Amino acid sequence: MIESVVITFVQAVVIxxxxxxxxxxxxxxxxxxxxxxxxxxxxxYYDLVKLFRKDVVASTHTSWIFTxxxxxxxxxxxxxVLLVPIFLSTVPLNxxxxxxxxxxxLALGTFFLILAGLDAGSAFGGMGSSRExxxxxxxxxxxxxxxxxxxxxxxxxNLSTIVHKTALLQGIVTDPPPHLMALAAxxxxxLAETGRVPVDNPATHLELTMIHEAMILEYSGRYxxxxxxxxxxxxxxxxxxxxxxxxxxxxxxxxxxxWMIFGVAVWLVKVSGLAVLIGVIESMFAKxxxxxxxxFLGLAFILSLLAIIFFYILRG
Amino acid sequence: xxDINEAVRSIQATFGTKIRSADRVREIPVxxxxxxDIPAIASHIHRASDLRGTLSLQWAVDLRPRQAAYRLYYxxxxxxxxWLILMTELSGEDRLFPSITPRIHAAKWYEREIRDMFGLIxxxxxxxxxxxxxxxxxxxxxxxxxxxxxxxLMGRQDGEYHFRQIEGEGVFEVPVGPIHAGIIxxxxxxxxxxxxxxxxxxxxxxxxxxxxxxxxxxLMWSEGVALAExxxxxxxxGHSLCYCQAVEALIGVEVPSRAEYLRTFFLELERLHNHxxxxxxxxxxxxxxxxxxxxxxxxxxxxxxxxxxxxxxxxRGVNVVGGTSVDLSLDGVTMIEHTLKEIQExxxxxxxxxxxxxxxxxxxxxxxxxxxxxxxxxxxxxxVGRASSIDRDxxxxxxxxxxxxxxxxxxxxxxxxxxxxxRVRIDEVHETIGLILQALENLPxxxxxTAMSSAPRPGDWALSAVEGWRGEILxxxxxxxxxxxxxxxxxxxxFVIWPAIQFAVLGNIIPDFPLINKxxxxxxxxxxx
Numbered sequence: 001m002i003e004s005v006v007i008t009f010v011q012a013v014v015i016x017x018x019x020x021x022x023x024x025x026x027x028x029x030x031x032x033x034x035x036x037x038x039x040x041x042x043x044x045y046y047d048l049v050k051l052f053r054k055d056v057v058a059s060t061h062t063s064w065i066f067t068x069x070x071x072x073x074x075x076x077x078x079x080x081v082l083l084v085p086i087f088l089s090t091v092p093l094n095x096x097x098x099x100x101x102x103x104x105x106l107a108l109g110t111f112f113l114i115l116a117g118l119d120a121g122s123a124f125g126g127m128g129s130s131r132e133x134x135x136x137x138x139x140x141x142x143x144x145x146x147x148x149x150x151x152x153x154x155x156x157x158n159l160s161t162i163v164h165k166t167a168l169l170q171g172i173v174t175d176p177p178p179h180l181m182a183l184a185a186x187x188x189x190x191l192a193e194t195g196r197v198p199v200d201n202p203a204t205h206l207e208l209t210m211i212h213e214a215m216i217l218e219y220s221g222r223y224x225x226x227x228x229x230x231x232x233x234x235x236x237x238x239x240x241x242x243x244x245x246x247x248x249x250x251x252x253x254x255x256x257x258x259w260m261i262f263g264v265a266v267w268l269v270k271v272s273g274l275a276v277l278i279g280v281i282e283s284m285f286a287k288x289x290x291x292x293x294x295x296f297l298g299l300a301f302i303l304s305l306l307a308i309i310f311f312y313i314l315r316g
Numbered sequence: 317x318x319d320i321n322e323a324v325r326s327i328q329a330t331f332g333t334k335i336r337s338a339d340r341v342r343e344i345p346v347x348x349x350x351x352x353d354i355p356a357i358a359s360h361i362h363r364a365s366d367l368r369g370t371l372s373l374q375w376a377v378d379l380r381p382r383q384a385a386y387r388l389y390y391x392x393x394x395x396x397x398x399w400l401i402l403m404t405e406l407s408g409e410d411r412l413f414p415s416i417t418p419r420i421h422a423a424k425w426y427e428r429e430i431r432d433m434f435g436l437i438x439x440x441x442x443x444x445x446x447x448x449x450x451x452x453x454x455x456x457x458x459x460x461x462x463x464x465x466x467x468x469l470m471g472r473q474d475g476e477y478h479f480r481q482i483e484g485e486g487v488f489e490v491p492v493g494p495i496h497a498g499i500i501x502x503x504x505x506x507x508x509x510x511x512x513x514x515x516x517x518x519x520x521x522x523x524x525x526x527x528x529x530x531x532x533x534x535l536m537w538s539e540g541v542a543l544a545e546x547x548x549x550x551x552x553x554g555h556s557l558c559y560c561q562a563v564e565a566l567i568g569v570e571v572p573s574r575a576e577y578l579r580t581f582f583l584e585l586e587r588l589h590n591h592x593x594x595x596x597x598x599x600x601x602x603x604x605x606x607x608x609x610x611x612x613x614x615x616x617x618x619x620x621x622x623x624x625x626x627x628x629x630x631x632r633g634v635n636v637v638g639g640t641s642v643d644l645s646l647d648g649v650t651m652i653e654h655t656l657k658e659i660q661e662x663x664x665x666x667x668x669x670x671x672x673x674x675x676x677x678x679x680x681x682x683x684x685x686x687x688x689x690x691x692x693x694x695x696x697x698x699x700v701g702r703a704s705s706i707d708r709d710x711x712x713x714x715x716x717x718x719x720x721x722x723x724x725x726x727x728x729x730x731x732x733x734x735x736x737x738x739r740v741r742i743d744e745v746h747e748t749i750g751l752i753l754q755a756l757e758n759l760p761x762x763x764x765x766t767a768m769s770s771a772p773r774p775g776d777w778a779l780s781a782v783e784g785w786r787g788e789i790l791x792x793x794x795x796x797x798x799x800x801x802x803x804x805x806x807x808x809x810x811f812v813i814w815p816a817i818q819f820a821v822l823g824n825i826i827p828d829f830p831l832i833n834k835x836x837x838x839x840x841x842x843x844x845x
Contacts, residue, residue: 034609123490127826198675201603205498206830208490209601217497286676287603290512290827 003255004092008082011091014264015081019232020044022239022275026196029279030203044232051225059120059218069116070219070226073109077230080105081237085163085244087263089253094160099147102159103140106193106237109230110136117215124207128214131290135192135199135211138297142304143189149182149307150245159245167248175314181307183246188300190238190278192293194231197282199293209287236271243270318395320345323367330364331357342565342778346401351413354390354404359419361392361400369394370695371416373790374426375805376434380462382775386436388413389792390423391779397713399779406436415441422695425815433460433529448522448845451475459530460803466530479518482508487515490826494523501840505829512825517818521843528845532804537563537793538637538768540801544791545632548808548842552628553586554784555791555806556635561716562780562793563637566772573718574762575639580718581755582631582640584748587785589618591741591748592663594837598738599670601831602679610666614659621652639765649756660749667742680735684832686820687732694816698787698809700836703740704732710783722754732820734835771799786810786839808842 024044031038058066080102082093097105110132117129147157153175154162164170192199195212204210207217216227244251250266252259288296324345328335334357336348349357361369369392377387390402406413415438417423427438428447435458437444449457454471458464481489487510494502502523508516528547532540544559545552557579564571571579596611619629626634626642634642644652670676686696691704701708709726711719727743729736772795782789787809796802817836821829 030605034606035613036609123488123492127490197603203605204603205496206601207497208492208829209827209831282603283606284673284675285604286599286673286679288675289679290825292678 007088007255007260008092011082011086011088012078014086015078015233015236016229018268018271019229019236020048022236022271023232025272025275026279026282029276030283033280033283048225048229051220051228052222054221056221056223058220058223059122061121062119062218065112065115066119066218067223069112069119070223070230072112074226074230076105076109076112077233077237080109081233081240083159084237084240085160085248085251086240087252087260087267088255089164089167089248089251090160094158098157099151099159099162100144100157103144106234107136107140109234113215113227116219120218122218124210124214124217127208128211128217131211132215135293135297138294138301139189139192142185142297142300143193145301145304145308146182146185146189147241147245149178149304149311152308152311153178159241163244163248163251164253166245167251167253175311177314178307178310179246181303181310183242185300185304185307186238186242186245188296188303190235190242191281192297192300194235194238196278198285198288199296201287239271239274240267242274243267318367318398320394320398320400323394323398323400326364326366327357327360330360341401344399344401344779346403348403348405351388351404351406354388354402355414355416355419358390358392358402358416361394361402362420367392367394369400370692371420371422371426372399372695372788373792373805373807374416374423374430375792375807376430376436376460377794377803377805378434378460378462384408386410386434388430388436390416391790393708396708397710399714401779411435412437412439414439417441417443421693422812425811432458434458435461445477448525450522451477459525459527464530466527466534477520479506479520480516482515484510486510501844503840507826507829509826512827514821514824514826514829517821517829519814519818521814521840524841524844526841526844529804529806532801532806533796535801536799537566537772537795537801538799540793540804541635541637542633544806545630545635547806547845548810548839549630550590550839551586551784551786551789551808551842553582553631553634554782554789555808556632557583557717558780558782558784558789558791559793559804560635560637561782562778562791565778565780566776566793566795567637567768567770569638569766569768571639572763572766573760574643575764575766576718577755577759578640578642578644578764579635580722581644581752581759582626582634583717583782583784584752584755585618585622586631588745588748588752589615589622590785591745592618592659594834595666595670595738595741595745597837598680598734598831598834599676601834602676604673604676607666607670610662614662617655617659621655625652636765638768639763641765643764644756644759649759653753653756656749656752660746663742663745670738670742677735679831680738680835681731681733683734683828684820684824684835685731685733686816688730690816690819691732695812696816698783698813699740699744699785700737700813700816701787702727703729703736705730708788710781710788714781716780716782718755718758721758722751724751734831737835771795774802777803784809786837786842787813806845808839810838810840810842813838814843 028038083102085091114129114132117125151157154165200211252263324338334353338347361367372393373391375389379385385405385407388404392400427441430436432449452472454473490507492505494504504520506518541556544555547555592611593615596608599607622631623629686704688705691706697708707728724747727740774797777794780791790807792805794803
């Protein structure tokens with residue numbers, strides 16, 4: 001019992017601590033690819049500290065939704081993260097919910113973010129919210145289906161079971177094609193859900209082109225810090241999903257401290273690798289036209305659907 | 317080319333005695349007529365198949381104290397570069413003149429500006445809302461009238477500007493600016509959208525009127541250079557050169573040929589760093605930050621050259637009336653040639669990467685198309701015009717400085733989309749480097765400035781044009797008493813092109829607007845005189 005509490009606590013601390021680093025890593029990779037030095041590694045942490053110290057300015061037109069949303073977004077993202085195996089294949093909280101819970105905890109955060117964007121009544125927030133609603137409604141089915149495709153091989157929708165069985169190569173059917181298709185689909189979903197190029201541009205100052213940033217334009221101080229931190233965690237959550245669902249090897253399968261420390265190290269290497277990949281993609285591609293984003297996300301959906309169909313075909 | 321004598325004869329033949337006189341002022345034919353005949357004559361110049369004049373500038377002059385009258389000038393460019401001025405006078409208490417906007421669309425903003433600055437009302441103008449004078453300016457405030465002192469403290473009144481509105485289910489208005497998230501100048505854009513597609517855009521600028529034209533009237537003609545440099549910061553050299561040329565024509569100073577070459581050299585340097593910067597900025601607005609970083613690096617190198625040669629990154633203080641204040645040393649020339657060749661290679665590499673990037677091309681193609689017809693109707697020229705088949709370039713059509721002795725191509729593209737505007741800039745970067753190398757190679761020896769001798773006669777005027785990096789800059793300078801400037805009309809190309817952007821965005825979606833706007837990259841300060 002105490003062990004479970006400790007492990008859950010450690011998992012939360014690890015995620016909270018590492019997520020700003022991943023954001024900084026992507027920025028650093030982009031800067032280096034542009035022959036720039038880029039800000040220091042600690043900049044995202046400094047930014048959070050700075051924002052937490054600042055006063056909050058809220059428009060007088062806002063309601064309780066504006067005030068409550070940052071906490072809901074932060075809490076729901078953190079709760080979702082605790083259901084995902086990071087360094088231990090079976091998370092102590094795995095009884096609390098499966099992948100569907102994770103998806104809808106994230107959707108809860110997105111829902112309140114959309115409401116918060118609308119709440120202040122500014123034109124940009126409204127545009128951001130309407131665009132986010134399109135993106136979210138298209139990514140959600142693709143995300144569920146792509147994880148289901150892997151879940152089918154493990155015979156469960158519980159993330160811990162999927163990861164555990166895959167890590168031990170135990171009682172699972174491994175066929176590369178469905179896995180690869182599901183991987184591609186989940187990667188596209190990751191880019192869309194976390195507001196990266198080619199779907200959204202996190203570095204832009206152009207209000208009219210924003211999706212995620214437009215919704216949080218009205219936020220300041222600790223509210224902004226919470227929202228930023230939550231989106232950093234969400235990014236890390238997706239990278240963790242990709243690495244641990246498709247290549248969990250190296251993760252601790254027993255709650256042994258030594259293996260768990262090793263698991264953290266391996267996980268760090270994997271998510272950093274994915275972050276570098278995102279940085280490279282952001283440097284290589286321009287942003288899609290807004291109306292092409294739907295095609296791009298449709299591709300993710302088709303890929304994950306094909307993964308499931310292939311699973312049945314290949315098993316005969 | 318249009319034969320100007322032929323053109324004037326044809327106008328005289330068509331209108332007979334309605335043409336009061338047809339003179340020449342410094343080679344430019346000036347046709348004078350009564351105000352009620354202006355619309356017919358202007359329309360003839362605009363439409364007649366042998367003339368096809370584009371209205372390039374329309375401005376007014378308050379002739380007081382010498383004469384209680386206002387004079388209105390209409391500058392037409394026939395064919396590529398032949399000028400013709402139409403002129404009329406409003407005497408005494410007459411404040412009305414017939415509008416030519418119903419026949420010549422390009423006059424739309426000019427006539428609103430004249431109304432705001434002089435209180436002269438264009439009768440029959442379809443849109444007489446205030447343009448420069450925002451609604452909080454008190455009634456009867458017309459800064460360019462001679463009885464309005466430059467240091468007059470304005471009061472404040474309430475008023476409301478009425479935007480054109482589209483109403484209907486699902487149609488929303490999106491106001492953007494004048495304060496933006498990035499560090500850019502103030503401008504307000506009012507979109508009417510149905511979902512994401514733009515149904516209408518109304519540009520409302522002129523938030524920071526600085527009284528530039530009024531300030532010119534307080535200066536001696538020799539002192540105006542510093543002010544001209546500050547009309548639009550990124551075109552400091554283009555504006556100061558245009559002002560200097562006008563004044564030099566006015567006092568009859570011959571600029572030494574070394575100075576002509578140096579001016580060409582500096583003007584091209586200004587074009588070079590701005591075009592390279594724009595290429596990066598356009599790509600960055602499509603979230604392709606790689607280009608921004610590299611273009612930023614190259615632009616910085618050129619600006620450091622500017623700084624090391626002249627002591628100013630923006631080439632301020634280089635132009636003086638009668639020549640330049642800065643000379644080039646032999647070491648300087650070698651250094652520049654070396655650096656520019658490196659930059660050209662560097663830039664060619666980057667351009668290749670840009671053209672091979674499919675995702676970028678997909679964003680730029682077919683986005684923000686400015687149709688040739690729309691461009692012509694607005695009198696659009698410069699980079700934006702050349703991307704929409706408007707084959708005009710002052711350097712070729714109206715050679716100034718040393719351009720008559722140098723060879724270069726003027727790139728023309730047909731599609732009028734963001735990519736065409738990007739390509740014009742990329743091509744011009746190469747032409748510009750070629751021009752700079754040619755100018756340095758042929759740089760003649762000799763003095764770099766001429767002493768100013770005579771003072772201009774009050775009432776005399778001169779017109780000058782420079783192809784700045786955005787397009788055609790025009791200055792009209794009229795001499796006043798005791799060596800002062802009586803009137804200085806400044807026209808940055810942005811003033812002409814801003815209204816055209818309202819048409820280029822139609823049918824595009826809102827998130828593409830910043831990209832379209834960046835591909836025009838117009839000056840706010842250049843219109844906020």
